[in-house]
Every structure is written in structure tokens, then in C-alpha cells.
Amino acid sequence: MQISKAKAIVTGGASGLGLATATKIVADGGQVTLFDINQEQGDAAAGELGAACTFVATDVSSEEAVNKAVAQAARTMGGVNMLVNCAGILGAGRVLGRDGPMAGESFIKVIQVNLIGSFLMAKAAADVMQYNEPNEEGERGVIISTASVAAFEGQIGQAAYAASKAGVAGMALPIAREFSRIGVRVMTIAPGIFMTPMMEGMPEKVQQSLAAQVPFPPRLGRPDEFADLVVYIFGNTMLNGETIRLDGAIRMQAK
Numbered sequence: 001m002q003i004s005k006a007k008a009i010v011t012g013g014a015s016g017l018g019l020a021t022a023t024k025i026v027a028d029g030g031q032v033t034l035f036d037i038n039q040e041q042g043d044a045a046a047g048e049l050g051a052a053c054t055f056v057a058t059d060v061s062s063e064e065a066v067n068k069a070v071a072q073a074a075r076t077m078g079g080v081n082m083l084v085n086c087a088g089i090l091g092a093g094r095v096l097g098r099d100g101p102m103a104g105e106s107f108i109k110v111i112q113v114n115l116i117g118s119f120l121m122a123k124a125a126a127d128v129m130q131y132n133e134p135n136e137e138g139e140r141g142v143i144i145s146t147a148s149v150a151a152f153e154g155q156i157g158q159a160a161y162a163a164s165k166a167g168v169a170g171m172a173l174p175i176a177r178e179f180s181r182i183g184v185r186v187m188t189i190a191p192g193i194f195m196t197p198m199m200e201g202m203p204e205k206v207q208q209s210l211a212a213q214v215p216f217p218p219r220l221g222r223p224d225e226f227a228d229l230v231v232y233i234f235g236n237t238m239l240n241g242e243t244i245r246l247d248g249a250i251r252m253q254a255k
Contacts, residue, residue: 001081001139003231006030008082009073011060011121014041016196017146018086020223021230025082026052028231033073035060035087035121060087060117070124081132083125084230085118085145085168090198091160107160114164118145122175122186130182140183142234145172147190147243153252165190169243176241185240187233192247194221214248221246 008025012018013034022032026049035058036042046055054076058069074080091110095102122143129141147169154162169188176186193199193210199220211219229246233239 001135001142001234001237003234004029006032006082006234007077007079008032008084009035009070009080009121009125010084010086011035011058011117012085012087014038014045014055016086016198017191017194017223017226018084019045021084021086021227022049022053024224024227024231026050030082031077033076035069035073037087060085060121061112063120066117066120066124070121070128074128079132080125080128081141082234083121083141083143085121085143087117087121088114088146088164091164092157093160094157095159102159107163110160111164111167114161115167118168119171126179126182126184129184134183137237138183139185139237141185143175143179143184143186144230144233145186145188147188149190149192149245149247149250149252151190151243152245155252156255172243173241180240185237187239187241188243189226189229189233190243190245190247191226192221192245192250194223194226196223213253214250217248219248221248 006025008030010018010022010032013022014036022034025032032053034042034046034055037059039057042055046053056069056072059065093102132140134140145168148165150158150162151165151169172186172188179186
């Protein structure tokens with residue numbers, strides 16, 4: 001599929017990987033609707049990206065909110081043929097911490113946003129995509145979700161986050177197989193350590209220490225590199241049902 005014809009929804013689109021992805025899509029001639037829970041950042045991001053971009057304040061963990069927002073995006077753009085799930089929360093914490101065991105609610109919240117949110121978005125977007133006119137290869141849309149290297153090498157304190165991201169990676173293949181009948185591809189990207197707003201808030205020493213753990217290139221990933229991979233996946237029809245690590249060959253240690 002051609003990115004210039006993209007009618008994309010990008011969750012977590014007001015900052016970080018989501019904003020970089022939306023910026024790339026718009027620059028390449030596509031349309032984007034940003035979904036984010038942060039109204040102020042979302043309005044600002046949409047204003048900067050111009051007429052090809054709109055913003056809808058959305059809590060991806062709410063099925064009702066997701067369904068309404070996807071319907072609104074479809075009306076605004078005249079359809080949806082691309083979904084990029086970037087919305088997520090970290091939720092770091094030990095299962096048995098100094099102040100006692102982790103509250104079950106903390107674990108559930110991470111699962112609700114990262115995993116269930118990605119599922120709700122994929123379901124709602126595919127429901128719109130299945131009615132698209134197929135291209136010459138029978139394609140009607142592409143869904144790309146964001147996992148993490150923590151899905152495979154979760155560190156101490158990442159039980160909830162790693163579980164949620166492993167779930168995101170794990171559901172790609174069965175959903176891709178199911179959606180093959182409607183011509184919708186499903187892919188997942190598992191980023192390593194990237195320079196996102198969360199990372200920017202960390203001390204310089206911490207950033208340098210993390211960057212040094214990346215074999216090559218020995219630096220943090222750039223959001224535009226994530227965006228480049230999203231666009232490539234959209235254009236390559238044979239990429240389906242797979243999780244691609246984008247991590248500079250890093251393999252996370254226990255802590």
C-alpha cells in the first residue's frame with residue numbers, strides 16, 4: 001500500500017514514537033488522526049501537523065471510547081486503512097517491593113492500556129477496514145502495534161510491562177491469520193531503548209548508561225527510525241503476522 005494514500009489512526013500520537021510516526025505519514029502525503037489521552041498535547045500536535053491531521057481525545061482502555069473515536073476518525077478521513085498502536089504506560093514496580101506486594105490494580109492497569117487497548121483498537125479499526133475497496137493485491141488495511149524488547153527479556157520491576165508487551169506480540173499471528181480473509185495485515189514492532197519523552201526526563205548519566213548497552217549503533221534509538229519502519233511495513237505486503245525487533249541487537253539484562 002502507498003503511504004500517500006494512508007488514512008491512519010495513531011494512538012499515543014501526541015508525543016514520542018506516535019508523534020514521530022504521524023509526522024512521517026503526513027510528510028509523505030497521508031492523512032492521520034491522532035488518538036491520545038492528553039488533550040493539550042494532542043491539540044498542539046495536530047495544529048503543528050496541519051490540515052492532514054486531526055486529534056481525538058481517547059482512552060484506549062475503554063471499549064466505548066475506542067469505538068466512538070474510530071468511527072469519528074473514519075468520518076473525518078473518509079475511511080481508515082492504517083492503525084498504529086503506540087499508546088502505552090510503563091508501570092514499573094517489583095512484585096514484592098519494599099513497601100509490600102504490588103497492588104493487583106497496578107498490574108491490571110498496565111494490561112488494560114498496553115494489551116487490551118491495543119486489542120480494542122485493532123478490533124475497531126479492522127471492523128472499518130473490512131469494508132474498504134481492496135487494492136490489486138486484495139489489501140484493505142494494515143495494523144501495526146508496539147511491543148517492546150521487554151516482551152522477551154523483561155527486567156526486574158517489569159513484570160506488568162513485560163506481560164503486557166508479550167501479549168501484544170503474541171496476538172499478532174492469530175489475528176493476522178484471522179484477518180487474512182478480509183485482506184488486513186497485522187504486524188508488531190518491538191523497540192529497544194528509544195529517546196522518548198520518558199527517556200528525556202531521565203538524568204544524562206542514566207541515558208548514557210543505557211545507550212552504552214546497545215551493541216550497534218551504541219546510542220538510543222530515534223523516534224524517526226521507528227516511524228521509518230512503520231512506513232516500510234505499510235508498503236511491503238509480505239510482512240504479516242510477525243514481530244520485528246528494532247533494538248540495535250540489545251538483549252536486556254536482569255536489571
